[in-house]
Amino acid sequence: MNYKVSLIGLVLISSSAAALDADTISITDPRFGAIANDNRDDSAQIQAAIDYAVQNDKSVYIPAGTFNVSNTLDVTRVKGSHNSRIKLYGEKRNLSRLTTNANISLLKVAHNVEVHDLALVQTASFKQGTAIDIPFASYRSNFSKLDISGFDNGVYGKWVIWSRFEDLFIANVNYGIHLHGNGSDPAYWNIEPNGWFNNVNVFDNIYVEGSHTGIKLAAMGSNITNSTVQNSQVGVEIYGPAEHKTWNNQIDNFYAEGVKTVFKVKNSRTLDINGVFAQGGASNNRYRTVIEADNGGVITVNGMTGQDWWQHNVILKNTKVKGHVPAIGGTTSADSGSAYLPGKLTANISLPANSSWVALPAYMAIAGNSAYKVMISGIRDGYEPVLEEYAIYNWNGASQYAKVHHTSGVGRIKFKVDGGKIYAKLDYNGGGGLTGGKVTLERIH
Template identity: 75%
Template sequence: MKNSSLALVVALCSPLAYAFDANIVSITDSRFGAVANDNIDDSAQIQAAINYAVSNNKSVYIPAGTFNVSKTLDITQLKGNHNSRIKIFGEKRELSTLETSSDISLIKVAHGVELHDLSLRQSAGYTQGKAIDIPFASYQSNFSKLNISGFDKGIYGKWIIWSRFEDLFIANVNVGIELHGNGQAPAYWNLEPGGWFNNVNVFDNVYVEKSDTGLKLAAMGSNITNSTVQNSRVGVEIYGPAEHYTWNNQISNFYAEGVQTVFKVKNSRSLDINGVFAQGGKSSSRATAVIDAENGGVITIKGMTGQDWWTHSAILKNTYLNGHVVAIGGTASLDANSTYSNGQSKQTAAIALPANSSWVALPDSVSIAGNSTYRVTISGLRDGYEPVLEEYTIFNWNGVSRYGKISHKSGNGRVKFKVESGKIFAQLAYNGGGGLAGGKVTVEKLH
């Protein structure tokens, strides 16, 4: 009796136990007849299992193996978008695979759907189709522990609300996750039939590599956390239409490597970014920018670290950026309606100026942002013996800069300045002898 009980417990704890659960149907059940690893199309068999599960309020189990699919598996086929709330899951995502070589949406879903523990694979040899298509709304859905590869779009949908995307590995796609509005246009908020933004969604532990864009979201109130994008053109793109901006999105604990533009923002009221590692490129092949924002509202960034080289730390148009963007060699590019405040009233760096009237770029840690006024103090030794302590003001307004001398306690008042794209250049207008050595420059924002 004890041995029999033990055997039953073991059976119920194994993957095969799904066959004994009355609330679960397997696609390989004799009623449906899908067969793994035979390289024969299983579309009709899997669809039959899905339709049975929808009609009878059951879940669908996909055992280990590869099942070939040539037609879209449509969860909404029988009961439409609102009444097809089922769960489809595999044994493990490394073991249970749905594979297609057709230009299709592999799985079509809507409200309240769960997809777990599966590999969804496009085997055509070039990107086409979608792994998961949500053509009309998805409330309280959950997509987790999925491997997705080879598609044009990994997950593609509109009007997604209160849903979770977690533990996803997406590779070799044009876009990893794209939640759009209507067709290719951004959504409007609560203006039927125009549609809605995708809102209050969570993206947790999402990994995307070898894409054009990792995550592309017309979203509000959404949270991207513990996620990574590698070897892609854009990491995260958040956008809205000109008439209805997005707002209250958050990105935290994000890692980017081999990404040309980490965050691309357009038509947003607010975005919080907290905890980012952004790795650029070689000095001879720099990544483009950490942040590229147009009509970006207020972007607040904290806890950023980075390495390697960038062309720009930030590209800003009509955007207020608050926080320090780490981008080695990367200068900020701002228009007249933008401000980049790194949260420091004083910025200090070492400086040396040659005695040949050459312009020298000050370190990136001291910079000019927006329409502002700064006090600049320079100290050091000229010619190895003459102490220098001079103060200047720099006015930067609508892209035009000029400087004026406040005082010089010692030295001859020969330092000149210019500002290009937010970067300060200094010149020691002095020929002969030695230049300014062992110097220090401090830039203090006054207004």
């Protein structure tokens, strides 16, 4: 009888071992001895498995269960930052959990490291420590299918290049992903000993909630795509030193909800923002702005939509924004070295027959030293096609100096500017008014 039990146990152990390939070790292997769900510290056991894996070119498997950690799990301890090229992975991120209540970096990694299918959890009652720390120059690393919560920093790294961060769910942190340069200052590009920017990285399907800043990058040539930040102070921050600005970064298909400042940019040459939905606040509790940029170079915006209320659509210092940034109720704040060039803005419009003024939508307001082309079309009195074109010139930064000139058409429609707002009306009384109208505003200077 005892023999049968032992044989069955041997078969089970053998089957479990067979589930892992020859290039993978489990932290629960008797050689290392981590035990799930026992509420004891597994730091030494997991570190022993990592050290063995680094020395023997193995991957490290973390099975289902909760493993407590009180000391940093350091992949670089045995062979240093450049030669510790291993893979750590769990069964599934909602099943394999590494938890800590210590103020530590839970995982310390470097070159060519892969981390997948894990939950990394800070259980202290306040945000502290870092889930994944990349202290020096990580090339071609990959981090995917991770749940991270409770830390000061979800991912904190320096000089990260050609790496991928994908399918990450990060909650209740101060910074979701923060790739910096040297200390509090960004790195210079390719000037040792000051270091490098983080560059040519991909951030795909990143979700950050309950943070100060969702994604903060001292970076060039990086792409943030298919990502979301919610209930945070800042969505994405791109920054660099004044002497060596960042450039060629791109944000695509981005969603922001409950975010006070969606994009923050400092010391940048170029940034492309494409396909964004930015949701503001209530009319009595407006969010701050969609874009805030200081020495931000040229920011090009395409395909942005938004709803609800804002204090500003853009806040600009020495920055040019090209493209429409919708923000209900939001005003443009720009210094003399800046320009907001929204391109063509369109809206539907109908004009009554009693020759009263009708305001164009608030996002069609004008400001600064600028010139605009306005076109309006529609059907007057149910039968007459109408097409009018006007030029509006605004200077000295004050809309009361705006001048409106009729440039083409028969003069059925008139425009005026008052307090930066544009108004239109039919130039006579009677008839059936203007129906099916469309108005287009294009800034040309």
